Amino acid sequence: MTDLVVRLRDHVQGFLRDLRDQGLRVPVARQRTFLRAIEATGPRDAAHLYWIGAATLTTCRDDLEVYSPTFERWFGQAGALPAREEDSPAEDDVPAPGGDGAPFAAASVGGQAGLAASHSERESRPVFGPASQDDRAVLALLRRELRGAVPMVRSRRRRPGRRGPWIDVARVCRESWRNHGEIVTVRRRNRPRRQRRVLLLIDVSGSMKEHSAAYLRFAHAAVGCLDRVEVFTFGTRLTRVTEPLRAREVDLAVGSLSEIVLDAEGGTRIGPSLQEFLANARYVTMARGALVIVLSDGLERGDCGPMRAAVRRLSLLGHRLLWWTPLACDPAYRPVTRGMSAVLGSVDTLAGVRDLRTAYEQVQNLARE
The missing domain is CATH 3.40.50.410 (von Willebrand factor, type A domain)
Known part of the structure; x- marks a missing residue:
């Protein structure tokens, strides 16, 4: 176990609490994903840990503006983006905070070619525009x-109908009582579609x-x-x-x-x-x-x-x-x-x-x- 993981074990609760105090919404599901990512990858250094947290705890550049200084207070300077390896926690291209890169994306989204699936498990509230x-x-x-x-399919329940293979005994009996025991009309039941x-x-x-x-x-x-x-x-x-x-x-x-x-x-x-x-x-x-x-x-x-x-x-x-x-x-x-x-x-x-x-x-x- 690296020294970084030992420090994380001692400080992670305070770090996550500080994020919430600073106004960053970090649901329990996102915290759980963060901890599982740490356990699965074993951060190599502070920079690696920084990007694990950025990929699992933030969803936009505004979140990064809260996340980055809070991380620095708890774990020190993160440094540059670590080199991508096979065991990296995500495959997303994330620009350095404060840089001139493209807007932060927490999920790698498959494009028109349809060759990649999204990897993010973040919570978000979609906004659907009005229908044209x-x-x-x-x-x-x-x-x-x-x-x-x-x-169409035949109903399993039998219903009263003008035609059908089954005699509606209950209706026939009720009508016969009104006619002094005479059966005037044979009522039937069927299974409608x-x-x-x-x-x-x-x-x-x-x-x-x-x-x-x-x-x-x-x-x-x-x-x-x-x-x-x-x-x-x-x-x-x-x-x-x-x-x-x-x-x-x-x-x-x-x-x-x-x-x-x-x-x-x-x-x-x-x-x-x-x-x-x-x-x-x-x-x-x-x-x-x-x-x-x-x-x-x-x-x-x-x-x-x-x-x-x-x-x-x-x-x-x-x-x-x-x-x-x-x-x-x-x-x-x-x-x-x-x-x-x-x-x-x-x-x-x-x-x-x-x-x-x-x-x-x-x-x-x-x-x-």
């Missing part, structure tokens, strides 16, 4: 088209930042016009957002999610998030026999084994599993990343959706099928 007039026009089309696009349940799983991680708002507006349209819809978001954790999306106004509904979805624009942990869904017996019921739509680029961080197993089980539970990704909007796209190649065999349809208009096109394809 074009978005509202497409949302109106979606509400009209979605009703006919969702597959109804819409299948729809399950939407929306990726809100950093690599999906440009598309999350459109996906959530699509979910709002689905919740508003379909009978049975459940919506979950995932980045580094799973969040059920069905109830907030029931608000009539789309901007109000999507805007309220900033208080609920705290892992937006952060890291990507698709496999663990889906496994958390499948570990809840109530949530599993929502997926059974449902039309499952995953809106994600499929850029998994770390081991893809949990993601493969979770997607496989979702495919077996649901009626169909659709995977909509913005990367597939490029005609040259091929699902060759580790995550997508691992789950491709469990996906019924892989399609490109990057905004509401492309989502409307996929809904039309679903209706034709």
Whole structure:
């Protein structure tokens, strides 16, 4: 154990307390990530420790302005950015505090090529701008088209009907009492058709930042016009957002999610998030026999084994599993990343959706099928 780690053990609580006293918001989850990063990497020197803390305890340049002098008081001058090694705690390019580099980024975000997943587990409150007039026009089309696009299924409950293979004995007896024991009409029961349940799983991680708002507006349209819809978001954790999306106004509904979805624009942990869904017996019921739509680029961080197993089980539970990704909007796209190649065999349809208009096109394809 290095001298630095011994000093950290003695001073970390006071250091974190001082950060809070200076006005830096450091939630318990972020503190836990900081301590785990120290344990996993074993800081080589003060500079290495400085950047571990910067990557796990701060989210913007304003945070660095509080973090840097506080760190210096407790651990001394951090010095220059350490050389990148294989066991570094993050792969992010972070400019030195006070320098002329690009703004601080706590997460490495996959770009248009879709070759990298985000690594940050910070908490943040996303801000979704208002829907444009074009978005509202497409949302109106979606509400009209979605009703006919969702597959139908026979209800398990028998209902009174004009035709049906079952005689409604209770109704026949009630009517016969009014007619002095005579059976005038034979009443029947059947199993009417109804819409299948729809399950939407929306990726809100950093690599999906440009598309999350459109996906959530699509979910709002689905919740508003379909009978049975459940919506979950995932980045580094799973969040059920069905109830907030029931608000009539789309901007109000999507805007309220900033208080609920705290892992937006952060890291990507698709496999663990889906496994958390499948570990809840109530949530599993929502997926059974449902039309499952995953809106994600499929850029998994770390081991893809949990993601493969979770997607496989979702495919077996649901009626169909659709995977909509913005990367597939490029005609040259091929699902060759580790995550997508691992789950491709469990996906019924892989399609490109990057905004509401492309989502409307996929809904039309679903209706034709």
